Amino acid sequence: MAALPQYAILLALTLGTVGFVFTLYGLARVIGRSRAEPGKDVPATAGTLARDPVWVRYHAKYYGYALLFLAFDMEMAFMYPWSVVYREEGLVALLDMGVFLAILFLGLAYGWSQGALRRQ
Amino acid sequence: MNIFLILMALSAGAYFIAVLEGWTVHRRFSLSRPLYSALAFFGRESVLTRKNDLVFFEAGPVLLLVAGVLAAAVIPLAPGLIITDLATGALFLNAALAYVLVALIMAGWGPDGAYAMIGGWRFLGQFIAYAMLIVMPITAVAMRAESLSTTVIVESQEQLWNVFYQPIGFVLFFVAALGLAWLPPLDLPTAAGDLAGGVEAEYTGARLAVLRLARMVIILVMAGATVTFYFGGWLSPGFAASLPDWAWSGIKILIVTAVMLTAGRHVPRVREARYLAVSWKLGISLALSNIFLVGVIALVVPI
Numbered sequence: 001m002a003a004l005p006q007y008a009i010l011l012a013l014t015l016g017t018v019g020f021v022f023t024l025y026g027l028a029r030v031i032g033r034s035r036a037e038p039g040k041d042v043p044a045t046a047g048t049l050a051r052d053p054v055w056v057r058y059h060a061k062y063y064g065y066a067l068l069f070l071a072f073d074m075e076m077a078f079m080y081p082w083s084v085v086y087r088e089e090g091l092v093a094l095l096d097m098g099v100f101l102a103i104l105f106l107g108l109a110y111g112w113s114q115g116a117l118r119r120q
Numbered sequence: 121m122n123i124f125l126i127l128m129a130l131s132a133g134a135y136f137i138a139v140l141e142g143w144t145v146h147r148r149f150s151l152s153r154p155l156y157s158a159l160a161f162f163g164r165e166s167v168l169t170r171k172n173d174l175v176f177f178e179a180g181p182v183l184l185l186v187a188g189v190l191a192a193a194v195i196p197l198a199p200g201l202i203i204t205d206l207a208t209g210a211l212f213l214n215a216a217l218a219y220v221l222v223a224l225i226m227a228g229w230g231p232d233g234a235y236a237m238i239g240g241w242r243f244l245g246q247f248i249a250y251a252m253l254i255v256m257p258i259t260a261v262a263m264r265a266e267s268l269s270t271t272v273i274v275e276s277q278e279q280l281w282n283v284f285y286q287p288i289g290f291v292l293f294f295v296a297a298l299g300l301a302w303l304p305p306l307d308l309p310t311a312a313g314d315l316a317g318g319v320e321a322e323y324t325g326a327r328l329a330v331l332r333l334a335r336m337v338i339i340l341v342m343a344g345a346t347v348t349f350y351f352g353g354w355l356s357p358g359f360a361a362s363l364p365d366w367a368w369s370g371i372k373i374l375i376v377t378a379v380m381l382t383a384g385r386h387v388p389r390v391r392e393a394r395y396l397a398v399s400w401k402l403g404i405s406l407a408l409s410n411i412f413l414v415g416v417i418a419l420v421v422p423i
Contacts, residue, residue, distance in 0.1 A: 006204040028326035034165035041170040043233030044321040083262040118394040
């Protein structure tokens with residue numbers, strides 16, 4: 001099958017799933033609506049409203065990993081096409097990617113030695 | 121027709137998971153209980169919290185279900201029995217499953233509840249831990265098959281399943297799959313016992329039913345991906361080859377699902393910091409050596 005009809009199927013699948021969920025919600029609505037009662041809409045914090053606001057800034061304590069993750073994720077974008085032609089290209093591909101991965105691995109090792117791989 | 125069959129298989133699998141989960145959690149085997157629980161969800165009230173981000177709150181479960189169904193579209197159950205046999209199937213699986221993170225953060229942010237929010241942010245940390253260990257083993261699988269199409273990947277395992285060809289990759293992928301489907305011991309976003317349900321805490325009624333269904337679909341998809349990449353998909357294991365192709369896929373997927381659900385039940389929950397440290401120091405090193413090893417083997421041995 002050509003690529004475009006396949007993506008059309010995937011789009012239809014997405015819309016169908018959303019439609020299915022709306023049907024379920026409609027069914028629940030027909031069975032009954034929720035009654036408005038005081039105190040029912042308090043979030044699950046032992047029955048009282050939280051003392052501190054929840055929608056605030058949080059410290060991403062894993063940012064060292066997150067930065068390395070970006071580098072590795074970009075690298076994977078190169079790895080996928082490489083892996084498809086790998087056997088065709090043979091030893092050249094292994095050496096090419098070997099050098100690339102070695103540099104990347106050195107980067108990981110350097111980050112590790114500088115303490116990037118821990119929760120800050 | 122294929123679409124209908126696979127969606128039917130998905131719902132049957134979700135039902136199986138519900139039965140199995142009831143069995144492992146409540147120690148009671150009952151085929152009818154999941155039906156009653158599902159019906160009961162629709163009779164219950166679907167409460168909105170006081171201050172909420174309605175778009176995020178509603179979109180969370182729906183997006184999770186869409187991600188699961190789209191990922192299921194590239195998993196073959198038999199030759200030709202696949203919704204879309206994309207040439208970039210293995211990559212599409214990654215792309216669809218990336219939305220699991222987005223959906224969980226939306227579900228955590230939406231209700232303005234402390235427990236839900238902590239669960240959502242925890243999953244972001246968990247994502248950074250498991251994500252590379254999903255994509256790197258798949259690269260090694262694609263290297264052997266010389267293709268990203270999931271059907272070609274299954275056919276490449278005709279002579280030897282990948283679980284024996286690249287066992288390191290299998291272990292890494294399986295553990296990362298547990299992390300992606302937030303199953304114990306990596307169930308940080310829901311964390312029964314210390315987060316009061318986490319991202320599930322504020323969901324009730326029909327919305328919770330959709331969230332639970334989506335989670336079951338995600339578990340099934342991860343089992344299906346494990347079978348496709350490592351257990352030879354629909355290929356029969358040599359002996360007793362009289363069963364049809366789809367039956368082998370079904371049996372393998374159900375066994376892997378059962379192992380995923382029961383494997384971590386008796387292990388203490390892993391803390392986020394520890395999970396990040398182990399997957400980056402040990403996991404990434406092993407995944408890179410796996411790629412290198414498979415690279416050498418693929419050049420030397422012609423299978």
